[in-house]
Amino acid sequence: MRIFNKLNKIAVLLIVFIIYISTNNLVLFAENSKSNIDYQALFKEANNFYKSDNFIGALEKYEKIYNSGYKSSELLYNIGNTYYRLGNYPKAILFYERTKKLTPNDNDLNINLNLANAKIVDKIQVIEPFFIYSWAKNIRDVFSSNTWALLFIIFLFIVCGVYTLRLYSQVPSRRRKILSASGVVSILLCIFSLTIGVLRLKAENSNANAIIMQSTIDIKLSNDPASEIAFTLHEGTKVQILEFQESNYKIKIADGRQGWLPTNMVEVI
Amino acid sequence: MQRSDNLNNKMKITNYKKYIIPFLLIFFININNAFSASFTASVNNNNVEVGEQVQITFKVDKNKVSGFKPPTFKGFSVLMGPSQSSYTQIINGNVSQSFSYSYVLRAEAPGEYEIGAAQINVDGNVLRSNPIKIKVSKSKNKQQQQVAPGSSQQNQQQNQQQQEKTLSKEANDLISKHLFVRLNVNKNQAYQGEPVYATYRLYINPELNVLSASAPKQPMFNGFWSQEFKIDQIQYSGSETINGINYRYADIAKVLLIPQQIGNLTIEPFEMEFIVRLRVQNQKQRQRDPWGFDDFFDDPFFGGANYRDFKYIGKSATGKLNVLPLPEPIPEYFANGVGSYKFTASIDKNKVKTNEPFSLKYKVEGMGNLKLVQPPILNLSKDLEQFDPKFDENINITSAGMIGDKTFEYIIIPRSPGNYTIPSVSFVYFDYNQKRYFTINSEEFSIEVEKGMYQDINSNYSDVNRDIKFIKDNTTLNQNNRNFLNSIWFYIFSSLPILTFIFIFLYKRKKENDELNIAQINNKNAAKYAKKRLSGARKYLDMGSIPEFYEELHRAMLEYFSNKFDIKSADLSKDNIQNIMIQNGYESESEKTYKILELCEMARYTPYSQIENAQYLLTQSEEVIMKMEQRRK
Numbered sequence: 069m070r071i072f073n074k075l076n077k078i079a080v081l082l083i084v085f086i087i088y089i090s091t092n093n094l095v096l097f098a099e100n101s102k103s104n105i106d107y108q109a110l111f112k113e114a115n116n117f118y119k120s121d122n123f124i125g126a127l128e129k130y131e132k133i134y135n136s137g138y139k140s141s142e143l144l145y146n147i148g149n150t151y152y153r154l155g156n157y158p159k160a161i162l163f164y165e166r167t168k169k170l171t172p173n174d175n176d177l178n179i180n181l182n183l184a185n186a187k188i189v190d191k192i193q194v195i196e197p198f199f200i201y202s203w204a205k206n207i208r209d210v211f212s213s214n215t216w217a218l219l220f221i222i223f224l225f226i227v228c229g230v231y232t233l234r235l236y237s238q239v240p241s242r243r244r245k246i247l248s249a250s251g252v253v254s255i256l257l258c259i260f261s262l263t264i265g266v267l268r269l270k271a272e273n274s275n276a277n278a279i280i281m282q283s284t285i286d287i288k289l290s291n292d293p294a295s296e297i298a299f300t301l302h303e304g305t306k307v308q309i310l311e312f313q314e315s316n317y318k319i320k321i322a323d324g325r326q327g328w329l330p331t332n333m334v335e336v337i
Numbered sequence: 338m339q340r341s342d343n344l345n346n347k348m349k350i351t352n353y354k355k356y357i358i359p360f361l362l363i364f365f366i367n368i369n370n371a372f373s374a375s376f377t378a379s380v381n382n383n384n385v386e387v388g389e390q391v392q393i394t395f396k397v398d399k400n401k402v403s404g405f406k407p408p409t410f411k412g413f414s415v416l417m418g419p420s421q422s423s424y425t426q427i428i429n430g431n432v433s434q435s436f437s438y439s440y441v442l443r444a445e446a447p448g449e450y451e452i453g454a455a456q457i458n459v460d461g462n463v464l465r466s467n468p469i470k471i472k473v474s475k476s477k478n479k480q481q482q483q484v485a486p487g488s489s490q491q492n493q494q495q496n497q498q499q500q501e502k503t504l505s506k507e508a509n510d511l512i513s514k515h516l517f518v519r520l521n522v523n524k525n526q527a528y529q530g531e532p533v534y535a536t537y538r539l540y541i542n543p544e545l546n547v548l549s550a551s552a553p554k555q556p557m558f559n560g561f562w563s564q565e566f567k568i569d570q571i572q573y574s575g576s577e578t579i580n581g582i583n584y585r586y587a588d589i590a591k592v593l594l595i596p597q598q599i600g601n602l603t604i605e606p607f608e609m610e611f612i613v614r615l616r617v618q619n620q621k622q623r624q625r626d627p628w629g630f631d632d633f634f635d636d637p638f639f640g641g642a643n644y645r646d647f648k649y650i651g652k653s654a655t656g657k658l659n660v661l662p663l664p665e666p667i668p669e670y671f672a673n674g675v676g677s678y679k680f681t682a683s684i685d686k687n688k689v690k691t692n693e694p695f696s697l698k699y700k701v702e703g704m705g706n707l708k709l710v711q712p713p714i715l716n717l718s719k720d721l722e723q724f725d726p727k728f729d730e731n732i733n734i735t736s737a738g739m740i741g742d743k744t745f746e747y748i749i750i751p752r753s754p755g756n757y758t759i760p761s762v763s764f765v766y767f768d769y770n771q772k773r774y775f776t777i778n779s780e781e782f783s784i785e786v787e788k789g790m791y792q793d794i795n796s797n798y799s800d801v802n803r804d805i806k807f808i809k810d811n812t813t814l815n816q817n818n819r820n821f822l823n824s825i826w827f828y829i830f831s832s833l834p835i836l837t838f839i840f841i842f843l844y845k846r847k848k849e850n851d852e853l854n855i856a857q858i859n860n861k862n863a864a865k866y867a868k869k870r871l872s873g874a875r876k877y878l879d880m881g882s883i884p885e886f887y888e889e890l891h892r893a894m895l896e897y898f899s900n901k902f903d904i905k906s907a908d909l910s911k912d913n914i915q916n917i918m919i920q921n922g923y924e925s926e927s928e929k930t931y932k933i934l935e936l937c938e939m940a941r942y943t944p945y946s947q948i949e950n951a952q953y954l955l956t957q958s959e960e961v962i963m964k965m966e967q968r969r970k
Contacts, residue, residue: 107814118808133814142812149808176806183805189722191692191752217822221830228834232841269822291403300725313403314458 107133111143118146123153141170145177152180157187158304162279165306165337169272172209188304194322208268216265223258227251278317278334280305287327291316298327307334376457376464384472385444390416395455395466396437405438408453412473413442444473504617508647512613515542515582518589518653522604523736526659530675530706531769532738533594537607537653540577540584546614548646552589556605560598560660562709564734566591593734595706596660604656611649663767668774672713674766676705676738682762682779690787691754697747699762699779705769707732707739713762713779715747721757724748751786758783856903863900864966867893871959878951884941886951891937894930894958901965911935923968926961933958 114129127150133143148163164181171177197205211219234247286297291313301307301321310326311318317334320326376397385391391413395405407419419438438455449472454465516539523534541547573585590607663675679702686695701710712726724747732741751757759782767774821827870893877886898904898914902921911934918927936954 108812111812111814115808115810137816138814139816140812140814142809143814146808149805152805176809180805189719191722214821217827221827221834224831225834228838232838235842235845265822269820272820312461314461 107136107138115146118150118153123150126150127154139170141167141174141177144170145174145180148177148180148184152184157184158279158281160184161188161304161306162281162335162337165277165279169274169337170212185304189302190305192305192322195324208264208271211265211268213265213269213272216261216268219261220258220265223254223261226254227258230254275336276309277337278307278309278319279337280307280329280334282333285329285333287319287325287329289327291318291328295328299325301329306337309334309336376455376459376466378452378455378466378469380452380469380471383470384474386474387444387447389444391442391444391471392439393442393452393469394437394439395457396435397457397459397464398435399459402436402457402459404456404458406456407438407440408455408468410440410442410452412444412446412448412450413471414445416441416443444471447473447475449473505647508613508615509649511615512545512611512647512649513651515545516540516547516611516613516649516651518607518609518651520604520606520653520656522656522658525657526661527596528661528675528767528769529596529599529663530673530709530767531596532676532706533596533658534736535592535594535604535656536588537590538586539571539589539609539651540579540586542582543585548612548614550609550611552607552609554608556590556607558592558594558604560596560602561604562595562597562706564593564708564739566593566734591736593736593738594658595709596658599660599662602658602660604658606653606655608653609651611651612646613649614644614646617645664772664774668765668776670714670763670776671765671767671774672711674701674705674707674710674764675769676703676707676766677768677770678703678705678707678710678764678766678775678777680764680777680779682782684759684782684784687783688785688787689751691751694748694750695784697749697759697782699745699747699764700742701744701764702742704738704740705766707741707743710743710766712745713764715762716760717749718757720751720753720755721759722750722752724750751784754786754788756783756785859900859903863897864962866900867897867962870896871955871962874955878955883951887937887940890955890958891934891941894934894937897962898930911938923965926964929957929961933961 110129110133114126114133117123117126117129127147130143130147130150134147144163144167148160148167151157151160151163161181161184164177164184167174167177168181230247230251234244234251237244237247280301280303283303285301287299287301288295289298305321307317307319307321307329309317310320312331315331316328317331318326318328319334376395378393378395380394381392382389393410395407405419419440421436421438449470452469452471454468457464457466519538519540521536521538524531527533539550568588568591571587571589573587576583576585578584589609594604596602681700681702683698683700684695685698689695697715699713701707708730712728715723717723726745726747729744729746730741732739732743734740761781762779764777764779765774766777870889874886874889874893877883877889895909895914898917899906899909902914902917904913904917911931914934915927915931918924918930933954936950940951940954
């Protein structure tokens with residue numbers, strides 16, 4: 069009994085701790101939402117500017133929100149649209165690609181991104197990836213990392229609930245068997261949702277791609293300014309960053325060609 | 338039964354923990370790679386003589402390096418290097434990697450030198466090597482010669498050496514009159530880019546006995562673009578009389594030179610090494626007439642002479658060329674062409690489909706520095722994608738310059754339909770004979786681009802949706818990097834169910850343990866309590882109060898079995914007790930117990946009871962309990 073009392077005390081302490089942290093966080097949330105309102109209003113203003121074809125004014129306001137550290141898929145998408153209207157296609161592509169990291173399956177976004185890509189110089193033949201790879205990518209992109217994390221926690225609750233019921237079930241019974249089976253299934257679902265969620269989080273936070281901002285750029289064969297030119301790329305082209313060395317990136321383009329370019333020629337998505 | 342179930346549960350739980358905990362950890366471990374590298378320079382010999390070789394090695398213990406900058410090797414000349422090598426070594430599972438650059442140097446002058454630090458980039462960090470000191474001493478051979486003359490033997494030796502020296506000097510002078518190399522340059526003044534033709538001609542008196550000839554060193558043409566004519570075999574091509582001596586001559590090298598710098602340029606001499614056999618007269622004759630050259634040729638069989646081979650280095654004069662700059666102003670479209678040229682353009686199609694390539698060709702034809710002519714610059718519409726030009730040369734090298742043609746081919750891919758004009762291209766060259774620039778304008782082309790069958794993946798949408806979709810009105814803005822996954826909330830929420838489960842599990846185990854303990858204690862004390870009750874019952878019997886006796890006996894028995902087998906009072910019935918007794922292996926006693934309990938119940942509810950019966954029942958009960966306790970031991 070004495071041991072159990074100790075455990076009880078620990079449990080109480082833990083609950084108090086959780087409540088303490090959550091109240092702290094709630095205060096933070098409240099503060100955020102306070103300043104958030106201002107930016108929400110700014111977003112509306114920017115939208116109105118856009119609607120009255122004042123794209124420069126709209127861009128200024130959007131960028132103000134963006135630079136303050138606030139982010140949403142809609143904000144990035146609207147910035148992309150504004151740049152598109154201003155004829156700055158490389159920047160438009162940059163922001164569309166940034167949107168795509170958050171909401172990869174947005175139909176409007178994909179239409180606009182394709183239109184912007186049609187406006188740039190380089191037309192690179194994309195190598196179709198292996199179908200399993202694209203399936204996996206589609207599954208990953210069904211939910212955001214937050215949703216996957218939530219699913220994980222729900223499944224985790226189910227796992228613990230099922231095993232608690234199993235603890236109180238009679239030893240040789242059908243009920244117990246069913247509980248064991250559903251416990252295993254929910255553990256597998258747990259692992260699955262966490263794995264996919266982590267992959268999605270990696271994709272959301274990845275800095276592996278960039279857009280070329282220089283109108284014309286010679287891609288070098290090696291990390292040496294004197295080396296030979298492998299091929300030439302133009303503004304707006306998306307490149308995959310493979311390696312970083314002394315202010316140069318090793319990059320790969322959609323058709324598989326590789327080369328080196330200075331880091332200041334591109335902007336990371 | 339309950340214990341085994343408990344154990345079962347425990348095992349399941351440990352298995353379950355094994356799975357859950359590692360997979361929670363796997364995803365959130367960040368591995369930081371500490372960086373460290375060293376860059377060292379080493380030398381195989383710190384103390385060398387002039388003319389000796391030294392090997393110097395720069396070693397870095399990383400494999401991915403770039404931007405190596407060697408120091409200057411003052412006082413040394415580089416014979417070989419940099420040669421690079423990389424190693425990977427695995428000792429006891431420790432991987433060590435290294436990369437090294439090495440040079441072979443030759444000491445040129447005596448003194449003490451410090452070889453400075455080399456630089457290298459490793460993962461973005463610049464490392465510097467340690468400097469190295471090398472002492473270069475004078476060569477020992479020379480020192481020996483400088484040693485003061487001591488013994489007479491040395492004196493004699495020196496005398497002989499002196500004689501040898503004068504002899505070879507005299508031979509050298511003699512040979513130089515009969516064997517030499519001349520450089521002939523067709524111009525002594527030229528414009529930058531104007532071809533100049535240089536010939537090296539070897540003159541030999543046929544009566545000289547030349548045993549071998551070789552050219553160990555080829556001249557370098559600094560400041561020129563040079564093209565040597567291939568000479569398969571050196572042959573005598575004629576004879577000429579100079580200063581009364583008849584020579585045969587052969588061209589040993591012919592070079593077309595195109596000056597790339599302005600000012601006074603030098604054309605390096607050609608050096609050849611010969612071995613010539615001469616007849617040397619003996620001591621006496623030499624004193625009178627050291628060489629007797631006339632005899633040498635006229636009468637080789639004259640006695641008293643012997644033959645010796647001499648090494649002779651024949652060197653031509655150094656050529657000089659005054660290079661003039663091209664007249665200013667240099668026109669905008671000047672493409673480095675110097676000479677006289679024709680310029681034509683052609684197109685292979687005048688009607689194409691989008692994304693279908695066509696080619697534009699510009700041909701430069703004529704004579705001059707054709708190889709150095711640069712491609713013309715095209716100014717095309719943005720919809721016509723232009724690739725870097727390929728060029729095709731068909732050039733003969735002659736003494737007057739390069740003659741032939743050079744074609745530049747541009748591959749162009751139209752990206753959208755329409756009618757395009759390819760504007761005329763200006764080709765400007767300098768004619769050094771007429772001393773002025775000429776401009777040739779190429780033909781203008783027009784090309785019609787139709788919509789092609791093949792479409793870009795990117796332009797799929799452009800037909801359906803000509804314009805972009807509209808902006809989005811509503812949003813919820815979030816602070817950057819506010820990811821639920823990997824946040825403290827995520828960890829709290831995911832640990833919550835696991836901790837709850839662990840609590841429930843521990844609570845249940847604890848409760849079961851407590852119950853088990855009570856049962857064990859009751860089991861131990863069962864007989865003790867039963868004896869108390871039984872002695873109470875005997876008192877009632879002695880007192881003659883029969884109903885109380887039966888009641889006490891019945892209670893004693895029930896309590897005993899309740900404690901003994903941990904049966905709840907609700908489940909205490911004679912049938913149940915009998916069953917449990919059989920299950921626990923007390924079959925013989927179970928029959929008796931059943932009877933005792935049955936009689937007790939009957940006696941409690943029937944008023945007429947016999948004392949003899951009561952006495953018998955009490956002894957029977959005592960016997961059963963005794964036997965059961967004995968069995969337990």
